[in-house]
Each structure stands twice: as structure tokens, then as C-alpha cells.
Amino acid sequence: MIYYKKTEISNAQVLTLADTPVTLIDAVANKIAYCFVGVIDVLNVTTPYNNENLKIAIQGQLFYFIFLEALKSTVDRSVIASQFVSINPTNQFLVNTPTVIYTDANPVNGDGNLVVHTYYTLFEL
């Protein structure tokens, strides 16, 4: 079964995405959440953020989706994620762990807000 989840992220939350990642999918006991598709609407932009890439990951693991230059948007637009490949010895998936979106450093400037659309499945090991 494929699930859909929509998450709204305010400008204030975007500015602290490195310090405080936003949960997209809650932890589910004994299951792994795996996003098939990730789309982000960047809305209400008058000033772009700096170039921090948005990443989707199982909390604490290596990210597997990345949105390149999404926060550099100078106009309202929608962008789709690219897959990121794991290299040894990194791990990407864990059971019973939330899925989050984050940046490596807090974005600066910028005033847009985000709507994140995730299509995902749940599976057991």
C-alpha cells in the first residue's frame, strides 16, 4: 500500500532545519517507512534562502533523497527529489524510526515556506 502525507513547513521552521529537523513520517513499530516520491512546493517567496540542500532521511541515518537548490528558489515552484546512493559503511534505513527533512546548516535569509508531499510505503524486515 502506498500512503500520502502532506507536511507544511513555515519560514521560521525552515530557518532552523539543521537544528530542528521536521518530522515527515512518524515512527511505526517494527516497520520501515520508505518514500517513493518526494515533492516540495516552495511558496510565498520574495527573498530566496542561501544554497542549503534539503534532505530526507530516516532520523540519524544517511539521507536517501536530496532536493538540490530548492531553497534558492526566487519564485514559487515545485521541485522533485533525487535519490542519493549509500556508500560503505553508511546505513540508510531503520525500523521504528521517524522520517525527517533537514539541512546540514541552518538556511539564512529567505522567506518562503514549504509544502512537502511524500508518497511512501511501510515494510517489515
Place this chain on the structure above:
Amino acid sequence: MTEYVKITILSADVLTLNSSPVDLVAAPGVNKYIVPVRAIARIYNVTVDYDTAVDVYMQCSTANKRQMEAENILDSAVERIIAFDFQQPTSSIQTILIPNDKLVLTAAADPTNGDGDLDIHLWYEVLTIT
């Protein structure tokens, strides 16, 4: 409609992945193609990492180009779960989608040493093209 299948490959079969590829999805029938959507690989029960051919990939059994690859998954001495990556043709003579052909998991050569078991979680579509 997206189908899901989980295949467990024990270490003995991992060691022969090139000489004896493992069937993931049976041939779907005339004018039908298996199209992987997403896939995850998990290596576990591992104490020694494999050598030689540590990438595994899935492809139609008679194709000459892989569809998805889990890079370095066998180069793991600890349990690890990673996503497969899609592959693209790199020459004009490569074939990827073969009608009515099974989908297999294989490697560029038979891995050596190593003792981990491998689970493949695969989501795929069967498309009819006439």
C-alpha cells in the same frame, strides 16, 4: 498496480551470484515488461565482508545492461540497509527492458569470502506494451 516481493539470498547463493543469478520476478508473459520502481538491499548475519564483486544489480536475464544497482552492499562487515540506484544505458546497443523475461539479481563476478545473507525488497510494475 505496484507489486512487492521480498527475496532472501543466503550466503552460499551470494557466493555464486554471477554464475547462478537469483530469480527475483518470473517472466511476466507475452508483451509484458517488469519495471522496477524502488528496491532496498539488507545485508545481515554478517561477520566477514565479501571481496571481488561487491555491487549487486538486477536486470532482465537476457539483457546486457542492468536496471538497478546496490553499490558496495557486499562490502559490509556489519548489518546495513541501503537503497538501490537506477542505471542508465551508456551505449546505443545496450538492452534493458526485455518482454517476457524474468528479472534476476546478479553480480559482475562471483563474490569471494564473506558470510552475510542478503534480503532484497523490490517494488515493481508489470507493463503491457503492444
